[in-house]
Amino acid sequence: MQRRIDGRQADQLRPLTITAGVNPAAEGSCEISMGNTRIWIAASVEDRVPPFLKGSGQGWITAEYGMLPRSGRQRSQREVNRGAPGGRTHEIQRLIGRSLRSVVDLEKLGEKTITLDCDVIMADGGTRTAAITGAFVALTEAFRWMIDQGYLSKFPFQERLAAVSVGVIGGQEYLDLCYEEDSKAGVDMNVVMTDQGRFVEIQSTAEGNPFTLERFNRLLEVAKNGCQKIFEVQSSIIDELMRA
Numbered sequence: 001m002q003r004r005i006d007g008r009q010a011d012q013l014r015p016l017t018i019t020a021g022v023n024p025a026a027e028g029s030c031e032i033s034m035g036n037t038r039i040w041i042a043a044s045v046e047d048r049v050p051p052f053l054k055g056s057g058q059g060w061i062t063a064e065y066g067m068l069p070r071s072g073r074q075r076s077q078r079e080v081n082r083g084a085p086g087g088r089t090h091e092i093q094r095l096i097g098r099s100l101r102s103v104v105d106l107e108k109l110g111e112k113t114i115t116l117d118c119d120v121i122m123a124d125g126g127t128r129t130a131a132i133t134g135a136f137v138a139l140t141e142a143f144r145w146m147i148d149q150g151y152l153s154k155f156p157f158q159e160r161l162a163a164v165s166v167g168v169i170g171g172q173e174y175l176d177l178c179y180e181e182d183s184k185a186g187v188d189m190n191v192v193m194t195d196q197g198r199f200v201e202i203q204s205t206a207e208g209n210p211f212t213l214e215r216f217n218r219l220l221e222v223a224k225n226g227c228q229k230i231f232e233v234q235s236s237i238i239d240e241l242m243r244a
Helices: 087-101 127-148 213-243
Strands: 016-020 028-034 037-046 060-067 113-122 161-169 172-175 187-194 199-206
Touching: 016 127, 016 213, 028 127, 037 127, 060 087, 060 127, 087 113, 087 127, 087 161, 087 199, 113 127, 127 161, 127 187, 127 213, 161 213, 172 213, 187 213, 199 213
Parallel strands: 060 113
Antiparallel strands: 016 028, 028 037, 037 113, 161 172, 161 187, 187 199
């Protein structure tokens, strides 16, 4: 396979580091780095649910996402100064929330809301997928806290969650695109999946020419292999939290 601008093979992840427990003030927290993308994530457990869940006995998991003004190559304005999150931000935080909810038994939570605040410190491509991977770690630590406090008897998920980007550049499929690659990809895809090989969400767009089903399937296979590598890194942290 071709080598890339950062020296990786086409099917190789950027260096991945996940650290849990970085924020002692939060019920759960995590810092994730994928190459030069870095995200700080905090999980907060609150005794409330959205109005449509009041009296249901069911909990809720949601997310907020934002990029710090100098997380990119040029300073961006804080969204609070614009009055509301932009369309991209709104889309990403909804993606993170529904991805996490897909693998959790919300009825086990009781009427509690867990909010995942995902703040991008440095952005170099793949921020939404890294946020999902890291948010699952922070969420697991929040569940550990809930068990220790007597709110839960066991962890309320059966499958683990991770996400990765893939794309096509010059006719070649690539895993885990950095910013330079993402900006010139002819096909861009984000894949969210479980450690049991089941897909939660697939976002795929042709930036130029339409692509074939064969290309789509090859991209899914690259993404699946990439997520399995992410699960290997994630598993040691998750296993420790579940044993604590």
